[in-house]
Amino acid sequence: MGSALVLDQFGDTNHLRLARIETRPLLATEVRIGVTVAGLNPVDWQIVESRALATVFGLELPMGFGNDFAGIVVETGPYVRRWSVGDRVFGGARGRAVATSIVLDENHPSLRRTPPTVSDLEAGVLDIAGRTASAVADALSVQPGETVLVGAAGGGVGSILTQLLVRHGANVIGTGSLASTDYIRSLGARPMRYGDELAADIAASNIPIAATADLHGTDTAQAAIRSGVPPHRVVTIEADQPPAGVVRVNGSDASPDALDRLLELISTKSLRIPIAATYTLDQFHLAISHQRSRHVHGKIAISTSLSNAS
Ligand SMILES: NC(=O)c1ccc[n+]([C@@H]2O[C@H](COP(=O)([O-])OP(=O)(O)OC[C@H]3O[C@@H](n4cnc5c(N)ncnc54)[C@H](OP(=O)(O)O)[C@@H]3O)[C@@H](O)[C@H]2O)c1
Numbered sequence: 001m002g003s004a005l006v007l008d009q010f011g012d013t014n015h016l017r018l019a020r021i022e023t024r025p026l027l028a029t030e031v032r033i034g035v036t037v038a039g040l041n042p043v044d045w046q047i048v049e050s051r052a053l054a055t056v057f058g059l060e061l062p063m064g065f066g067n068d069f070a071g072i073v074v075e076t077g078p079y080v081r082r083w084s085v086g087d088r089v090f091g092g093a094r095g096r097a098v099a100t101s102i103v104l105d106e107n108h109p110s111l112r113r114t115p116p117t118v119s120d121l122e123a124g125v126l127d128i129a130g131r132t133a134s135a136v137a138d139a140l141s142v143q144p145g146e147t148v149l150v151g152a153a154g155g156g157v158g159s160i161l162t163q164l165l166v167r168h169g170a171n172v173i174g175t176g177s178l179a180s181t182d183y184i185r186s187l188g189a190r191p192m193r194y195g196d197e198l199a200a201d202i203a204a205s206n207i208p209i210a211a212t213a214d215l216h217g218t219d220t221a222q223a224a225i226r227s228g229v230p231p232h233r234v235v236t237i238e239a240d241q242p243p244a245g246v247v248r249v250n251g252s253d254a255s256p257d258a259l260d261r262l263l264e265l266i267s268t269k270s271l272r273i274p275i276a277a278t279y280t281l282d283q284f285h286l287a288i289s290h291q292r293s294r295h296v297h298g299k300i301a302i303s304t305s306l307s308n309a310s
Helices: 044-047 051-056 127-140 156-167 178-186 198-205 219-226 258-267 281-292
Strands: 004-008 016-022 030-040 066-074 088-092 102-106 146-149 169-177 190-193 213-215 235-236 276-282 299-303
Touching: 016 281, 030 127, 044 051, 044 281, 066 102, 066 127, 066 146, 066 178, 088 127, 127 156, 127 213, 127 235, 127 258, 146 156, 146 219, 156 169, 156 299, 169 178, 169 198, 178 190, 190 198, 198 219, 213 219, 219 235, 276 281, 281 299
Parallel strands: 146 169, 146 213, 169 190, 213 235, 276 299
Antiparallel strands: 004 016, 030 066, 030 102, 030 299, 066 088
């Protein structure tokens, strides 16, 4: 027996419940992973609220919750060749990661080995935000010395993207609320407030912006275009209908080695994966409402009873 979040009805995360789940026998090429850490993303609760979005991801009721995970292989099917019991792994399991265990095919495209130099807490929140930040950084194609405006620089995606751009030699202006000023500075960016004054503040700063990543709606994209940034150098990840000429990027656009590159940076302490808070499995409602506040610095993690993550 294990435990997993279960959703029987769309519309509201209050419909989620923590249920006891019977573990099923493995197929020949499947592995059972004891989840130590599950990381949350906005898309997790957006799926709960939208049957249409769930359908896009091939999910149907009853379903689980979450995507990002890290853990340990605890059982292997008889034909499994890639993995052994005890291997540390991480990845994405759409609509089921918040559980004490999950079953994946051994060749599931997002199943990866966790290097010894990377903690489960870091690996367990990496799949969506890491791939998305990496895809946005690639799409921005920034030259060292250029100034990049990042809208929502302190969020899950923004915290990784900002550090990647700074590492690449860009000057980053990161938008956030007043409460995020110090945090955005800690990522290596110059903080700027989001809101109606953004275009005026950009003009007052007298800094020519070469490129922009908007990670929250389209306000930053629009302010950047008004400030003279060519639309083809403006990237959004959230807008269904971005302003004309703006580049829309998804995590699925990440290059196949994106996560390996991030693991390397984490291993060498060149990239921090900031964790805003870690909750236990039975505190899942708190974890989700924290994530849902849209004012998170970095990532929210849920640790299971298997976890020794801190
Ligand atoms: N297309 C894709 O593949 C893809 C992948 C990942 C994420 N996304 C989407 O991209 C968005 C960002 O993801 P995330 O994981 O980074 O989310 P997140 O962690 O929830 O983002 C939180 C950040 O948003 C900032 N923020 C809140 N209100 C804002 C506003 N009005 N203007 C600018 N920034 C604001 C907050 O700053 P303060 O705390 O300072 O207010 C906070 O730092 C989500 O909507 C998500 O669904 C899309």
